[in-house]
Amino acid sequence: MIVLALDIGEKRCGIAVSDAAGKIALPLKVLPTTEVVANAPVFRRIVEDYEPELLLVGLPLSLDGMESQQTAYSKKAAGCISKNLGLPLEFQDERLSSTEAKTHLRAQGYTEKEMRGRIDMIAASVFLQTYLDANAR
Numbered sequence: 001m002i003v004l005a006l007d008i009g010e011k012r013c014g015i016a017v018s019d020a021a022g023k024i025a026l027p028l029k030v031l032p033t034t035e036v037v038a039n040a041p042v043f044r045r046i047v048e049d050y051e052p053e054l055l056l057v058g059l060p061l062s063l064d065g066m067e068s069q070q071t072a073y074s075k076k077a078a079g080c081i082s083k084n085l086g087l088p089l090e091f092q093d094e095r096l097s098s099t100e101a102k103t104h105l106r107a108q109g110y111t112e113k114e115m116r117g118r119i120d121m122i123a124a125s126v127f128l129q130t131y132l133d134a135n136a137r
Helices: 033-037 041-050 069-085 097-107 119-134
Strands: 003-008 012-018 025-032 054-059 089-093
Touching: 003 033, 003 041, 003 069, 003 119, 012 033, 012 041, 012 119, 025 033, 025 041, 025 119, 033 041, 033 069, 054 069, 054 119, 069 089, 089 119, 097 119
Parallel strands: 003 054, 054 089
Antiparallel strands: 003 012, 012 025
16 A cells, blocks of 8 residues: 655645555655645646555654644644545654654755755655554555
């Protein structure tokens, strides 16, 4: 089963996808959140190319597990995206996924400025991989 993962932020949305076997998470792209929510052609093309069967959205919880304004924003945007795509929706705790993404990118030699356009898609692949590992068949 192919899973499309989104790390929805107020400005940017990181996109990752699983392989067909549902075992490996692959970072894809970062798009403006407005384009993803509006089902813009560039986002629609990604969906058409990969044909996901499930939409997985990162749930931004505080470190103590509490929901915030960002959690509500992500849930609302995810509902719109899921409806636009006609895909079932699940959420995955994304705590520390951005921190892990930054660590990974720093290890590859990226500067803070160079990381800006990559963090969100790497974070999406981090929580997608966690989801895939937990649901391995």
